[in-house]
Amino acid sequence: MTAADWFSSPDDATTRLAATGYLADPATATTAYLAGALQKPLLVEGPAGVGKTELAKAVARASGAELVRLQCYEGLDEARALYEWNYKKQLLRIQATQATGDAATWDETHDDIFTEEFLLTRPLLTAIRREEPTVLLIDEVDKTDVEVEGLLLEVLSDFQVTIPELGTVAAVRRPFVVLTSNATRELSEAVKRRCLYLHLDYPDAEREREIVSSQVPDLDERVAGQLVATIARLRELELKKAPSIAESVDWARTLIALEIGDLDDKAVADTLGVVLKHASDHDRAVRELRLRK
Missing domain, CATH: 1.20.5 (Single alpha-helices involved in coiled-coils or other helix-helix interfaces)
Structure with a gap:
């Protein structure tokens, strides 16, 4: 895929991402377009559950490209990444x-x-060597050790990998690269310099309602409004893990499955386990929102 084959414009990105179920705001659509047009990696940063990983998946679906994913974790080394x-x-x-x-x-x-x-290729080398259109997702890069960032520099700079025994392997077709970070630690300036940057946060009420309604079209509009308002209140609390957009959608599907037509205090208390996954968060929500079971 050439640079122009990803998205022809920000509006094209908005339309094609929406067709996959991903509702991109103008900043997201513009940055996704530029990542393809400039053939530069895209660093997407923000809290967990705001759609960073889903953006990479949506780009792959929209373009018909293969998704190659490197899930980062503490202790990840060259053997597992490259x-x-x-x-x-x-x-x-x-x-x-x-x-x-x-x-x-x-x-x-x-x-x-x-x-x-005798060579076992891992995600980074796999993406570099593929001749077909490829989206390379380097997920939660902030969870790796600082040393791993050095490994990424050659890949992100020149889209090539040096194997001492075989020589340098250069990309025939550059992948669309998305790095995600929950900002648990500061990434090096060298990595940031090689990337376009996008910060994703929780959407406003109107945008989240659009997302929920697009994913769960059978949900009553009034209930959707109640759900989004309650999610916003939960995110204002000091929780271990604030509800993600995916959990908002799960909650909407739960309400449909239970045939709940009014998200009153009892309905919220009975279904909180769908959106809050820590006992302390559950107790705080019941207390702060003054829910009655």
Whole structure:
């Protein structure tokens, strides 16, 4: 995919993302368009549950591209992010060579076992090597160690990877790269410099109501308004985990399943487990909102 093949304009991004179920605001649509047009990685930062990961998925759906995902976590290393050698298979090849009495030198054996046949590709290398349209999602990059950011620099700068035994592998077709961060730690300036930046926050009431209604069209408009208003009140509390947009949608589907036509205090208290996943959050909500069961 060339730069122009992702989105032809911000309006095109808005329309095509909406067709996949992702309602993008103007800033999101514009930044998504620019990420494709400029062929630059997109760093999306914001609290958990505001649609950062879903944006990458929506871009893949809208463009018909394959999604390759690197889920980041503490302790992630090069072998899990980039590539590693299939040591067991290499050992078997060495043993087989010795068993047949082959007089191959170590240099010959070395050249034989460090080939494509023994290479295990991980998400970063997979995305670099793909000739088909690809969206590379580097999810929750702030959860990795600082050292891993150094690994990303070569990929984000030149879209290439150096494998000492094989040489440099350069991208034939640049992937659309989305990095997400919950801002649990500050990313390095070197990584930020290579990316476009988008901050996503919880949507306002009108936008969230649009999202909920698009995902759960059978929900009564009045109940949708009650739901969005209650979600907003919950997010104002000091909770361990504020309700995400996905949990708003789950709550709407719950109300449909239970045939609840009025989100009164009892209905809220009975279904809080759909949106609040910590006992302390549940207790605080009941207390602060003065819910009656």
